Amino acid sequence: LQYLDDPFEDPGYAKAFTALKPKLDFVRSFVKGSSARLEGVRIVWTASDSYLTRGYGKGHGVQLPTGSYLMSKFGIPYTSRSDSNSVALMIGDVAETMSDDEIKRLLSGGLILDAPAAHLLARRGFSQEIGCKVEPIKSRPRIVDEEILPAAGCKKPGRHTNAFYIFFAGTEGTVSEFVRLSPSKKTQVWSRFYGIYGKPYMPSVTFAENSLGGKVAVFSTSLAGNRSSGLLNLRKQELIVNLIEKLSPDSLPISVRNAPGIWTLASVSQNGKEMLVMINNLSGDVRDEVTLAFQGKWQNAKISRVMADGTLSSLGLSAKEWKTPFVLGQMEPEFILVSSSH
Secondary structure, three states: OOOOOOOOOOOOHHHHHHHHHHHHHHHHHHHHHHEEEEOEEOOOOOOHHHHOOOOOOOOOOOOOHHHHHHHHEEEEEEEEOOOOOEEEEEEOHHHHHHHHHHHHHHHEOOOOOOOOHHHHHHOOOOOOOOOOOEEEEEEOOOOEEEEOHHHHOOOOOOOOOOOOOOOOOOOHHOOEEEEEEEEEEOOEEEEEEEOOOOOOEEEEEEEOOOOOOOOOEEEEEEOOOOOOOOOOOOHHHHHHHHHHHHHHOOOOOEEEEEEEEEEEEEEEEEOOOOOEEEEEOOOOEEEOOOOOOOOOOOOOOEEEEEEOOOOEEEEEEOOEEEEEEOOOEEEEOOEEEEEEOO
């Protein structure tokens, strides 16, 4: 709405919000009544990173918008709760405002690092814990291809993604930082970059287990502001979901498969028996039969859809892979309530 003398000259937004109000009232009642909390990948964010580094560099204060954008594009639910037991996503230079003990706690669980985060942890002496040595690349790397390797466990027949990082132009130019990863002997390489003439250049994603009992994945590219087609594609979506499940099995209560831009949030009741899921289609296309993957106790659970008037309509039982029996319009959020007997 415009802040003018007649703000309702276009009533579209107000009508859309009014139509959603019964659904949103149901959501508010559920969250308040069941003391529900968001579950999913933990985006590592701290208040101290925002107030201690205000205006300093591009690696601070970007974690929430960057992490939520990335997870939303891949249909992966997320949270910023520090007490989350799920996989943690560390982006940029947030570790500069964290103690060694805080970092060790993250390294003892499931952790995903982008290039600058990995470089910072390596400089602080954690190379062994992240499974590789990390060396910054100052000039633009001559990368033109990326291949997903068998270790990633991907089932899609295609194995290559666009990776024309040799160019500054286009979306590939949004990748601002690269590091060269030198994996340890037991570290797995899940994907690899190639240079011109098909020459292997360096690992692009690695996975390792460490002496702290944790599992760590490292990306050789920065993720903040990354809009490259080499990252935002369905093959990389499958790789990242596989990576999360490898880092911490059953830590994702729900995720989207084989569809781009389906923003998903999962709010779980305090007793752990109910989960309210928001599904919002951010893509430019109307979608039907979107596949949702349920994990653990959320399989074979009762599913109900929150209707326009705020009432519930039964949709049967969930499954390991369950297709939405309703159409997802563009930016028209849907809510489903999942009730587990476990």
